[in-house]
Amino acid sequence: MNLQSIFGASAIALTFATGALAADQTILVQSTTSTANSGLYDHLLPLFHDTTGIQVNVVAVGTGQAIKNAQNCDGDVLLVHAKTAEEAFVDAGYGTLRTDLMYNDFVIVGPATDPADIGGMADVQAALSKIAATGGGFASRGDDSGTHKKELALWAEAGIDPTSASGDWYRETGSGMGATLNAGIGMGAYVMTDRATWISFGNKQDYVIQVEGDDALFNQYGVIPVNSAKCPSANIDAARIFADWLTSPAGQEAIASYRIDGQQLFFPNAPKS
Amino acid sequence: MQSIGEAFSVALHLVATGDADLFEIVLLSLHVSLSATLLAGLLGLPVGALVAVARFPGRGALLVVMNALMGLPPVVVGLLVYLYLSRSGPLGFLGLLYTPTAMIIAQTILIAPIIAALSRQVLEDLHAEYAEQFRSLCLSRRQTVLALLWDGRYSLLTVGLAGFGRAVAEVGAVIIVGGNIDHLTRVMTTAIALETSKGNLALALALGLLLLVIALGVNAAVQTLRMSARRQAYV
Numbered sequence: 001m002n003l004q005s006i007f008g009a010s011a012i013a014l015t016f017a018t019g020a021l022a023a024d025q026t027i028l029v030q031s032t033t034s035t036a037n038s039g040l041y042d043h044l045l046p047l048f049h050d051t052t053g054i055q056v057n058v059v060a061v062g063t064g065q066a067i068k069n070a071q072n073c074d075g076d077v078l079l080v081h082a083k084t085a086e087e088a089f090v091d092a093g094y095g096t097l098r099t100d101l102m103y104n105d106f107v108i109v110g111p112a113t114d115p116a117d118i119g120g121m122a123d124v125q126a127a128l129s130k131i132a133a134t135g136g137g138f139a140s141r142g143d144d145s146g147t148h149k150k151e152l153a154l155w156a157e158a159g160i161d162p163t164s165a166s167g168d169w170y171r172e173t174g175s176g177m178g179a180t181l182n183a184g185i186g187m188g189a190y191v192m193t194d195r196a197t198w199i200s201f202g203n204k205q206d207y208v209i210q211v212e213g214d215d216a217l218f219n220q221y222g223v224i225p226v227n228s229a230k231c232p233s234a235n236i237d238a239a240r241i242f243a244d245w246l247t248s249p250a251g252q253e254a255i256a257s258y259r260i261d262g263q264q265l266f267f268p269n270a271p272k273s
Numbered sequence: 274m275q276s277i278g279e280a281f282s283v284a285l286h287l288v289a290t291g292d293a294d295l296f297e298i299v300l301l302s303l304h305v306s307l308s309a310t311l312l313a314g315l316l317g318l319p320v321g322a323l324v325a326v327a328r329f330p331g332r333g334a335l336l337v338v339m340n341a342l343m344g345l346p347p348v349v350v351g352l353l354v355y356l357y358l359s360r361s362g363p364l365g366f367l368g369l370l371y372t373p374t375a376m377i378i379a380q381t382i383l384i385a386p387i388i389a390a391l392s393r394q395v396l397e398d399l400h401a402e403y404a405e406q407f408r409s410l411c412l413s414r415r416q417t418v419l420a421l422l423w424d425g426r427y428s429l430l431t432v433g434l435a436g437f438g439r440a441v442a443e444v445g446a447v448i449i450v451g452g453n454i455d456h457l458t459r460v461m462t463t464a465i466a467l468e469t470s471k472g473n474l475a476l477a478l479a480l481g482l483l484l485l486v487i488a489l490g491v492n493a494a495v496q497t498l499r500m501s502a503r504r505q506a507y508v
Contacts, residue, residue, distance in 0.1 A: 073365070178472055
């Protein structure tokens with residue numbers, strides 16, 4: 001019960017942890033949630049591991065938090081979907097090269113009763129205007145994630161400031177995509193979500209896709225290895241191997257082959273080298 | 274509401290099929306939270322015992338602070354530990370972020386005040402009862418503390434269980450410093466949060482049921498220990 005035993009115990013704990021970290025062919029990906037929650041990594045990572053022997057660990061958080069974590073050097077690769085923020089990340093010197101990886105699209109889901117009557121609309125701005133006009137209820141991520149940034153941009157293009165109705169018909173959950181879907185479905189509000197998360201989501205209840213197909217709903221994912229000049233501790237070689245594999249024909253094919261109930265979730269579009 | 278009935282069958286199925294991933298998650302939960310409870314005991318019990326027997330200026334204020342720290346929000350603890358252990362933080366060179374050790378550190382900080390504050394109360398009451406006897410035996414402060422810790426050991430076990438309960442049930446701290454990485458830092462509570470966010474409510478609830486069973490198991494084990502120790506001492 002003296003200081004020595006306390007330090008002894010801490011030292012044992014620390015030795016144990018550094019031992020576990022010694023395996024150098026491990027990289028950490030700071031990722032957006034949709035790629036993890038939809039099961040894409042469970043499909044890709046075993047293939048990558050078989051090819052290269054590199055173990056990939058994934059921390060799945062919102063795009064905003066993923067970028068901040070990577071800026072703190074707490075990751076080797078950044079895989080998110082907010083092109084402007086990603087380019088700012090590279091411009092600030094935190095990453096070396098951003099590559100387009102794949103895309104899918106955003107959809108607006110709502111209750112089957114469709115109180116704002118937007119079902120089947122292909123013009124997302126008109127649909128948002130209608131939701132705002134009828135006060136139909138809209139649950140926003142409100143967490144600076146890629147989806148949230150996209151949603152705010154769409155409102156701005158529609159000339160609406162939804163935050164003035166915050167707490168009224170516009171509800172900012174400040175949570176991840178899944179938690180926001182759970183909340184939105186719980187209160188009968190419309191939610192904008194990426195299609196991959198929606199297809200793999202298990203608590204749809206009576207919700208269906210109401211708006212889809214507008215070009216403005218395009219959702220581009222990018223991959224960026226961190227800059228080893230900023231983050232000397234990063235496992236940069238393995239990080240580059242991972243990014244190169246994802247954008248290679250083999251990686252792109254693996255992305256295209258991931259399906260749930262026969263539906264393709266992500267569409268590879270890395271530039272062909 | 275069909276989720277609740279479904280949760281029971283999912284939980285039974287997980288246990289019956291001996292799901293390997295589940296087993297790994299349960300073991301890590303126990304490893305992290307039991308380690309944190311042990312470390313928090315090593316830190317918290319001496320502090321609690323000292324404050325219980327010592328009289329010094331500012332003691333009243335210290336008691337208020339100790340008791341208030343029992344309400345430390347897990348997310349805040351997680352954030353503080355993250356800032357220290359992040360590669361860009363002062364302890365970043367240790368490379369501990371996103372490891373079980375980081376989770377143990379966060380939970381230790383979270384529950385050490387609980388163990389210190391509760392053991393202080395237990396030992397102070399005990400001390401009031403024994404104070405005259407200790408004086409007549411001319412015990413030093415060190416001897417007094419050791420005698421109190423020994424005599425109060427069964428009550429202190431309950432204090433430890435309170436700490437363990439808090440640790441094993443929290444999600445805010447471990448999800449930030451552990452990152453909920455599959456096969457590395459995923460524990461019961463972060464798995465529950467993940468399945469909830471995937472909309473797999475029945476599975477999330479099933480994991481919650483199993484977490485309850487685990488807590489029950491740990492408490493039953495301690496209870497057995499107590500009973501079999503056939504104590505005569507103060508309870």
